[in-house]
Amino acid sequence: MAGTGSAxxxxxxxxxxxxxxxxTAGWRRLLGPKETLRLLEGSVVxxxxxxxxxxxxxxxxxxxxxxxxxxxxxLPTLRRRLGLPxxxxxxxxxxxxxxxxxxxxxxxxxxxxLQQFFTDARWRGQYPATYRAITMGVPAEVEGEIxxxxxxxxxxxxxxxxxxxxxxxxxxxxxxVKSTLTRYRVLSAVGGCALLQLQPRTAFPEQLQVHLTxxxxxxxxxxxxxxxxxxxxxxxFFLSPESAPTHTQVLDEELLSRLxxxxxxxxxxxxxxxxxxxxxxxxxxxxxxPPYFLHTLRCLGLxxx
Numbered sequence: 001m002a003g004t005g006s007a008x009x010x011x012x013x014x015x016x017x018x019x020x021x022x023x024t025a026g027w028r029r030l031l032g033p034k035e036t037l038r039l040l041e042g043s044v045v046x047x048x049x050x051x052x053x054x055x056x057x058x059x060x061x062x063x064x065x066x067x068x069x070x071x072x073x074x075l076p077t078l079r080r081r082l083g084l085p086x087x088x089x090x091x092x093x094x095x096x097x098x099x100x101x102x103x104x105x106x107x108x109x110x111x112x113x114l115q116q117f118f119t120d121a122r123w124r125g126q127y128p129a130t131y132r133a134i135t136m137g138v139p140a141e142v143e144g145e146i147x148x149x150x151x152x153x154x155x156x157x158x159x160x161x162x163x164x165x166x167x168x169x170x171x172x173x174x175x176x177v178k179s180t181l182t183r184y185r186v187l188s189a190v191g192g193c194a195l196l197q198l199q200p201r202t203a204f205p206e207q208l209q210v211h212l213t214x215x216x217x218x219x220x221x222x223x224x225x226x227x228x229x230x231x232x233x234x235x236x237f238f239l240s241p242e243s244a245p246t247h248t249q250v251l252d253e254e255l256l257s258r259l260x261x262x263x264x265x266x267x268x269x270x271x272x273x274x275x276x277x278x279x280x281x282x283x284x285x286x287x288x289x290p291p292y293f294l295h296t297l298r299c300l301g302l303x304x305x
Contacts, residue, residue, distance in 0.1 A: 033069055036060065040071075040078055045287050050107035052088065053278075055287040058270045061096040071102065079106075091115060092129070092278060095205065100131070100275025101287045117281060127183060127199035128279040131208060132289060134272035134296055136226070136251070137217035137236055138194045143185040146211040149177040150204050155241065160224075161206040162241045163214060178204045182211045190301045191258070193220070198273075208273055214238065220296065221271040223248050259299050272296060 031039065039057060046053035056071065064070030075088045086106035091114045093102040105111040121128040149164035164177045181201040188195045194217065198208055209225045212218050216236040218226035226249045228239045248267045256263065274289045289297075297304050 033074065036069065037074055037077060037081065040074065041081055044082070045101070046285050047082075050086075050105050050110045052082070052084070052104040052106070053285050053287070054102045054104065055290070056094060056099060056102045057290060058097050058099045062090055062093045062102070075104075092118060094131075094273075094275040097271040098131075098273045098275055099270075099290045099293065101278050101285060103278060103280075103285070114280070121279070122201055122203075125201070126279070127201060129200060129275060130277040130279075131198040131200075132187075132274045132276045132293075133196045133198055133208065133212065134220045134293070134300070134302070135194045135196055135212060135215075135217040136192070136220055136249075136255070137215075137229070138189040138192065139184065139186055139196070139215050139217055143183075146182045146184060146214055148180055148211065148214055150180050150207065150210060151177045153241065155245075158246075160241060160246070161204070161210055163210055178202065180204050180207050180211070182208060184211075184215070188303050193255070193300050193302065195297065195302045209271075218249070219271060219273050221249065221269040223267065223269075223271075226250075259296065 036057075040054055043055040043057075044052065045055050061068070061070045063072050071093065072090070075090075079086075079088050084106055088104045088106055089108065089111040091103040091105050091111050094100045103114070105114065118128050150161055151164055152159050153162045154160075179202070183199045183201065185197045186194050187197055196212075196217070198211075200207055206225070209219055209222050212222070213225045213228045216229055216238060218229050224246055227244045227247050228241060229236050230239050230244070231237070249269065251259070251261070251266065256266075261269070270292060272293055274287075274293055276287060276289065278285045288294075294304055
């Protein structure tokens with residue numbers, strides 16, 4: 001596993017609670033490896049037998065290059081601090097920019113068994129992972145499914161995940177395009193924003209973010225895909241990736257005021273997608289949303305539960 005010697009330069013975007021006397025969420029300051037380890041030590045939500053579950057902050061990747069700060073690089077030290085006798089393996093974890101449940105195992109056989117359990121569950125049409133997301137916009141239907149073909153596309157000097165309209169069978173068979181599906185449900189909605197439950201049936205990078213843009217309700221803090229949702233006289237519409245270059249998410253003045261933010265602070269707004277629950281053979285595991293997520297719910301008047 002990669003070491004942490006030069007990790008401070010690649011510090012994770014950590015979280016702090018809002019300071020007294022301010023409405024602005026103090027959600028984003030740089031954390032080095034020592035602070036991140038302390039954060040992870042205090043984020044244990046389950047510990048039984050070979051299994052350990054953490055509540056990961058956003059911005060911390062599971063894997064990284066040698067010298068980068070990542071969960072994988074911190075696991076040996078975390079294991080020693082928690083007094084665990086065996087090496088930890090990642091069973092399931094959210095993407096870098098997401099917060100939420102990370103499932104670890106100190107038993108190789110348990111790791112493989114659970115990974116196969118999640119694969120089999122998806123093949124059976126089940127939804128083992130449940131996310132929460134705060135969105136700009138409210139879906140037209142209270143619940144439904146988002147189905148789309150996704151693939152990687154080079155745009156300038158960066159690769160982007162883009163939807164593929166009506167992908168052909170051959171492109172899917174060649175795995176040029178991945179057929180993806182997410183089930184959603186509106187839990188609450190106030191003032192043009194919503195709290196959604198998301199359950200992906202498939203697994204593809206940035207799937208949830210792209211699906212939310214197809215729903216015309218981008219996730220709050222999505223600075224990568226939200227530019228694909230345009231508005232004319234308040235009515236949202238989808239823009240092709242070619243005509244919508246990536247930029248910091250734009251919020252109107254009314255929403256900025258509700259969040260207590262200025263336009264110059266927007267680039268630091270974290271992505272509001274949280275892996276809240278994993279269904280395991282023994283029962284569900286849950287992790288509460290991070291402080292900044294709950295702070296946003298309160299600012300928007302959305303119920304926390």
